[in-house]
Amino acid sequence: MRILHAAYEWIDDALNPIVVKELRQAVQGKFITGILILFLFFQIGTLAFSLIDKAATNNFDLGRETFVVLMTFVLLAGTLAVPVYSGYRFATERSDLDSDLLFITTITPRAIVRGKFLAAFALVMLFYCASLPYMTITYFFRGIDLLSIFVLVVLSLVGVGLNIAICLFIACLPLNFALRIVVGLGALMPLFWVFGLSVAMTSEFLRMGIGARLLTWGLWEDMTPVLLFLVFCLGMLYVLSVAAISPPATNRAYGIRRFVTGFWALSLGIMLVYSVKAANARPLGAWIIIATGLLCMAILGAVSERTWCGRRVARTIPTNFLGRRLAFLFYSGSAGGLAWAIGLIVMTQVLPVVLLDAWGLGGLDLGYSFEREREGIVALTLYVIGYSLLGAWIRRTFFPDRIPVAFTWFLVALVAGLGGALPPIIGFILFGSDEEGWLLGNPFLGMQNGSWRETSLLFAAGFAGLMLLVHLPWMKAQWDRFQPVGEGAIDLDDVSALPS
Amino acid sequence: MKLEVRHLRRLYGETKALDDVSFTIGSGEIVGFVGPNGAGKTTTMRILSTLDEPTSGDALLEGVSLLEHPERARAVIGYVPDSLPVHRDITIHEYLDFFARAYGIGLRRRESLIQSLEEFTNLMGIREKMLGELSKGMKQRVSLARALIHDPQILLMDEPAAGLDPRARIELRELVRVLAGRGKGILISSHILTELAEICDSALIIEQGRLLRSGTLEEITAPERMGRAMLVRVMADHARLAEEALLLPNVREARLIGTDVEIDLDGDDQACAALLAAIIGKGFAVVEFRPRLSNLEAVFMNVTKGDVQ
Numbered sequence: 001m002r003i004l005h006a007a008y009e010w011i012d013d014a015l016n017p018i019v020v021k022e023l024r025q026a027v028q029g030k031f032i033t034g035i036l037i038l039f040l041f042f043q044i045g046t047l048a049f050s051l052i053d054k055a056a057t058n059n060f061d062l063g064r065e066t067f068v069v070l071m072t073f074v075l076l077a078g079t080l081a082v083p084v085y086s087g088y089r090f091a092t093e094r095s096d097l098d099s100d101l102l103f104i105t106t107i108t109p110r111a112i113v114r115g116k117f118l119a120a121f122a123l124v125m126l127f128y129c130a131s132l133p134y135m136t137i138t139y140f141f142r143g144i145d146l147l148s149i150f151v152l153v154v155l156s157l158v159g160v161g162l163n164i165a166i167c168l169f170i171a172c173l174p175l176n177f178a179l180r181i182v183v184g185l186g187a188l189m190p191l192f193w194v195f196g197l198s199v200a201m202t203s204e205f206l207r208m209g210i211g212a213r214l215l216t217w218g219l220w221e222d223m224t225p226v227l228l229f230l231v232f233c234l235g236m237l238y239v240l241s242v243a244a245i246s247p248p249a250t251n252r253a254y255g256i257r258r259f260v261t262g263f264w265a266l267s268l269g270i271m272l273v274y275s276v277k278a279a280n281a282r283p284l285g286a287w288i289i290i291a292t293g294l295l296c297m298a299i300l301g302a303v304s305e306r307t308w309c310g311r312r313v314a315r316t317i318p319t320n321f322l323g324r325r326l327a328f329l330f331y332s333g334s335a336g337g338l339a340w341a342i343g344l345i346v347m348t349q350v351l352p353v354v355l356l357d358a359w360g361l362g363g364l365d366l367g368y369s370f371e372r373e374r375e376g377i378v379a380l381t382l383y384v385i386g387y388s389l390l391g392a393w394i395r396r397t398f399f400p401d402r403i404p405v406a407f408t409w410f411l412v413a414l415v416a417g418l419g420g421a422l423p424p425i426i427g428f429i430l431f432g433s434d435e436e437g438w439l440l441g442n443p444f445l446g447m448q449n450g451s452w453r454e455t456s457l458l459f460a461a462g463f464a465g466l467m468l469l470v471h472l473p474w475m476k477a478q479w480d481r482f483q484p485v486g487e488g489a490i491d492l493d494d495v496s497a498l499p500s
Numbered sequence: 501m502k503l504e505v506r507h508l509r510r511l512y513g514e515t516k517a518l519d520d521v522s523f524t525i526g527s528g529e530i531v532g533f534v535g536p537n538g539a540g541k542t543t544t545m546r547i548l549s550t551l552d553e554p555t556s557g558d559a560l561l562e563g564v565s566l567l568e569h570p571e572r573a574r575a576v577i578g579y580v581p582d583s584l585p586v587h588r589d590i591t592i593h594e595y596l597d598f599f600a601r602a603y604g605i606g607l608r609r610r611e612s613l614i615q616s617l618e619e620f621t622n623l624m625g626i627r628e629k630m631l632g633e634l635s636k637g638m639k640q641r642v643s644l645a646r647a648l649i650h651d652p653q654i655l656l657m658d659e660p661a662a663g664l665d666p667r668a669r670i671e672l673r674e675l676v677r678v679l680a681g682r683g684k685g686i687l688i689s690s691h692i693l694t695e696l697a698e699i700c701d702s703a704l705i706i707e708q709g710r711l712l713r714s715g716t717l718e719e720i721t722a723p724e725r726m727g728r729a730m731l732v733r734v735m736a737d738h739a740r741l742a743e744e745a746l747l748l749p750n751v752r753e754a755r756l757i758g759t760d761v762e763i764d765l766d767g768d769d770q771a772c773a774a775l776l777a778a779i780i781g782k783g784f785a786v787v788e789f790r791p792r793l794s795n796l797e798a799v800f801m802n803v804t805k806g807d808v809q
Contacts, residue, residue, distance in 0.1 A: 009607045017601035025589040028630075093587065101581070101646075104549050104574050105602035249553035312553055315568055401513035 017107060018115025019122065025089075026123055035081050039127060042073050043134045050141060063141035064206050067149065070138065071156065071202045074131045078124040078160040079195040086120035087167025091180055094171060094245070109246045110255075113168060113238060120164045128153065147211035152202050158230050159198035163191050165237035172244035224274070225283065228267055235259055251313045253305060253332040257340055260298065261330075264291060264344060272355060281361070284352050285370040291348045292377045295341055296384045302337025303392040304408040308481060309333040317484035328482050334392070334405075335478030338471075345381055349374075375453060379446020382460035387416040387443065389467035396474075416443050501562055501576060501653035502526050503548070503685060508557035510543050510709070517543045518554065519709040525654060525685040530676060532700035533689035534800055540709040541689045545656045548687070549579040561654070578652030582659035584631065584639040592634070592642055593618070593627040596649060603650040613649065621645040621675065637668030644675060655679060657688040661695060673699050697796040707804045721799050729792040730772060732761045735785035748778050762792060 026032045050066045059065070102112060135153070139146050170187050173180065213219045239259045243252040267287060275281040309317075309332045317327050329340040391412030395403050403411060419441035427438035436452050439445050446456040503525040510518040518540045525531050535541050546552040548559055550570040559566040559573075566573040587595060596617065600610045618624045621641040626634075634642065640660055647655060657676070661669050669692075676699055680686055690696050696703065703720055705713040713720050734741055742761045745754035750771045753764040765771055776789050 012607045015601070017598055020601060021590065021594070021598040024594050025587075029589040101579070101599075102602060103551060104577070104579055105599060105650075106571070106574060106604050107602040247551060310553060311567055312570070 016111055016115040016118060018112055019119045022086075022089075022116065022119030023122060026119070031085055032082075032123060032126075035077060035085075036127065036130065039073060039077055040130060043070060043131055046070055046073070047134055047137060059143075061143040063138040063144035065143070066141055067135055067138040067144050067152075068199070068203050068206065070131060070135050071152065072199050074127060074135075075156060075159070075195055075198050075202075077127040078156070079163040079198060080191060082120055082123045082127070083160075083163040083167040083191065086116065086123070086164060087171045087184070090116055090168060090171035091184075103247055109242045109250075112245060113172070113241045116168050116171075117161075117164055117238070120168070121161065124157075124160050124164070128157075144206065145211045147214065148206060148209070151210055151214060152205060155205070156198050156202065158227070159194045159201075161234055162230060162237075163194050165234050165241070166190055166194075169237045169241045169244070172241040174244060221274075221278070224270070228270060232263055232267070235263060248306075249310050249312045251309070251316070251332050253337060254330055256301075257330045257337070260295075261340075261344065264348070267291070268352065272352070275356070276359065276361060281356060282370075284356070285374075288348055288352055289370075289373050289377050292345055292381055295345045295348065296381050298341040298344070299338065299381075299384050299388050300409045300412060302334055302341050303388045303412065304406050305332060305334045305337050306405055307334050307478065309336075311485075314483070315485045317482065319484045324482070324484065328479060331482075333478065333482065335475045336482070338389075339475070342385065349378070375457060376447040379453070379457045379460045380443060382457070382464040383416070383443035383446070386460065386463035386467045387419065388412050389464075389471050391415045393467070393470065419443075501685060503654050503687075504560045505544075505548070506558050506560065508544065508547060508559065509555045510540075510547065510552070511555045516709045518547075518557075521557075521706070521709070521711050523704050523711065523714050525687055527653070527685055528680050528683045529702065530680045530686045530688060530700045532693075532696035532703035532796070533687055533706070534693060534696065534703055534796065535689075535706035536804060539706045541706060542658055543709075544706075545579065545658050545687070545689070548573075548654075549577055549656055550574055575650065576653045578647035578650070578655045580640075580643050580647045580655065580657040580660050582662050584634075584643045587631050590631055591628050592623055592631060595631055595642065596645055599646050599649050605650070617645045617648055620648075620678075622671070635668075636663045637665060637671070640664060640668065640672060641675075644672075648679075653684055655684050655686045657686065659689055659691065661690050661692055669695065693797045693800055703796060705800060705803055712803045713799065717796065721796070728765055728767070728772065730763045730765065730775065731757075731788070731790050731792050732763060732779060732786065733759055733788040734761070734779075735787055737784065741779065741784055744782060745779070748775060750775065760788075 046066060046069050050062060103109075132153070135149055136146070138144055139149065166187055170180065170183055173183065175183060210219070236259065239255045243256055246252050268291075271284045271287040275284045308314075313332055317331070318324055328336045329343070330336070388408075391414075392408055394415065395405070395408050395411055399411075420439075420443060423441050424434070424438040427433045427435070437455075439452070440456060440459045442456075443460075446453055446460060505521060505523050505525075508518050508521040509516070521540070521544060523531070533541050533544070543552065547554050548566070550566060550573050553567065561573055561576060564572055590598070593614065596614045597610065600614060605613060615624075618627050621644055623638070623641055623645060626638065629638075631639070631642065644657075644660070647657075660676075661672055664672060673695065676686060676688065688696065688700070697717060700717060702716045703714070704711055705720070732741065732745075738756055738759055738761060742754050742756040745751055745761060745763050750765045750767045751763055752766060755762050763775065765775060772791075776786070779789075780786055
């Protein structure tokens with residue numbers, strides 16, 4: 001008895017407080033109970049309809065068809081109802097005051113997001129548990145095997161997790177109520193997309209007989225990149241959510257950059273193994289294009305970060321040679337973020353090719369259109385670097401107090417839009433010219449096929465190079481100021497010494 | 501435990517939310533924090549509760565920097581905001597249980613701790629009530645219980661009496677006194693200055709991020725007491741006293757306020773005694789002769805301009 005009590009005590013203490021609170025609220029609220037009753041009603045109704053349908057006696061796919069309908073109900077609850085409910089609750093709770101009260105406890109932002117996610121997942125599991133007996137019964141209807149049922153149930157949880165993560169991320173965004181509604185409505189699109197894909201996946205996997213193909217390489221060869229991408233989305237949404245609810249004074253960028261770098265290395269490794277095993281480097285080629293595109297967004301994020309990491313973060317800067325350099329790249333701070341993103345982009349472009357060469361596989365085909373697409377994405381990246389630095393320079397020089405640094409990305413988008421649209425208009429009005437040369441400010445010009453690709457690549461390289469040169473003294477100053485407390489020359493109490 | 505705030509500055513762009521604010525809160529001391537809206541009270545409290553970071557300056561808890569060790573500060577600082585957050589479908593007991601868990605208080609201690617706090621804040625009888633059903637006064641008691649859950653040594657209370665009815669205000673005042681009696685240092689902001697004056701040992705007056713005056717209530721009101729004002733009540737002829745008082749030595753001004761005559765005079769206690777003797781000497785039957793104390797409200801009105809940034 002004493003052991004049982006000790007075990008109970010240990011489990012109770014180990015439970016995430018958010019999970020306990022959320023589940024208590026869900027049990028006492030009317031929404032989940034109502035949805036669950038409705039859900040069971042539909043489940044029983046579907047089974048009853050299948051059983052009394054006279055045509056069912058000759059239908060050898062009845063089990064499969066009934067399972068798909070039941071699964072659709074489960075997915076409706078798991079990928080739409082519960083995630084939206086959890087996100088809505090979190091968003092309404094997440095007034096500044098409420099999250100503040102949590103932050104003066106010992107609970108971490110990570111534990112908060114994890115708790116919210118686990119609580120939502122536990123509610124989904126409630127629906128799954130209620131549904132599993134009915135789904136298992138479909139085995140006796142013919143046309144489906146038990147292994148397929150359980151594999152599909154498990155695989156569908158990926159979509160559930162993704163939609164919960166999307167809803168929680170939106171709830172975490174520091175937006176006012178109206179903007180949150182707008183973003184929330186926009187998020188319905190990916191939510192329905194995941195729901196639709198999950199239903200389609202269920203149907204397709206049943207058709208191809210996933211139970212029989214479960215242990216074949218062919219299945220996992222197709223599934224691995226998709227699963228990898230989904231895991232990336234889940235992880236990214238998690239670290240972004242944590243950063244969004246962390247107090248501004250904390251090291252918000254650290255978790256994001258650590259995750260992206262870790263996942264970048266992991267996915268590169270997997271894609272390399274994949275390419276070597278298949279003697280075909282096309283997956284690696286696709287990885288280079290996708291990773292470069294995603295890292296472009298990190299540049300926009302970096303210029304929208306505060307210039308100085310802040311006093312609280314500065315106190316944690318390592319004093320050793322390597323530690324400080326790594327911390328500069330990974331800690332919150334605009335210059336470090338830029339160096340990190342640009343460095344990772346360069347490595348994305350160079351490292352896979354070097355590694356393939358090192359393994360004597362340099363001749364592997366990176367894909368039919370790889371070189372063409374690589375040129376396009378490199379041009380786009382150079383434009384992003386150029387416009388991001390230009391936007392950051394404009395904000396620092398002309399609007400240091402009027403535009404918050406967190407909105408630099410918006411200014412960058414505006415400048416890029418003007419850079420793309422104004423020159424051709426000016427060219428046409430003033431010179432009556434409609435030559436393509438006026439389009440060189442368009443960041444997407446390099447993505448198009450045609451004779452202008454090389455010119456736009458050269459222009460973008462010059463533009464990015466010039467902006468980098470302009471920013472070099474600024475970046476050097478940020479590096480000089482990135483000092484552990486007590487080590488650097490900067491007087492932390494001297495406000496005039498702090499960069500804007 | 502002593503909280504020492506040193507030269508806090510907080511800039512938002514060019515706006516100085518706090519400008520060189522320094523003060524100290526000692527064990528068992530109740531410090532009133534007074535200032536117009538937007539003066540920097542909440543910013544100060546947010547910094548002290550580790551929710552925000554100053555541009556410069558620091559706060560030390562027994563010599564330990566709150567900026568360097570925010571986690572240590574969280575263990576000894578409790579924060580009562582001006583309103584309770586929205587939490588639906590949760591009872592008072594569950595709410596307190598949630599925060600006890602969030603502070604990492606284990607099962608063994610948690611139950612008895614919550615029970616004692618519910619008794620202290622008089623929530624025991626309504627512990628199973630939903631938070632959404634509570635009145636403002638009850639919510640404030642829940643908020644106080646929540647802030648006390650980890651037994652903080654310093655309590656920051658941001659407008660805790662705002663919107664409370666008289667009974668709830670009196671109850672809150674008593675609770676604050678009891679807590680100070682238990683050795684907790686309390687920083688309490690309020691717009692109800694008469695109430696603050698009743699419970700506070702010292703006060704801070706802040707405007708536009710700058711501390712205009714600080715110290716014990718006696719010290720704060722001292723400058724206003726340099727020129728004295730006496731209130732005199734006589735059996736009859738109040739109006740005549742108001743007129744004749746002007747002819748007495750050291751008297752600057754005399755006016756009739758209801759049945760009292762308020763006399764402003766220059767000088768010390770000797771001048772007061774001479775004034776009383778002179779009034780009696782003129783044949784007035786004096787019922788009451790008392791100084792008009794300069795209160796926190798008067799000081800506040802004198803030192804603040806009502807400007808916002």
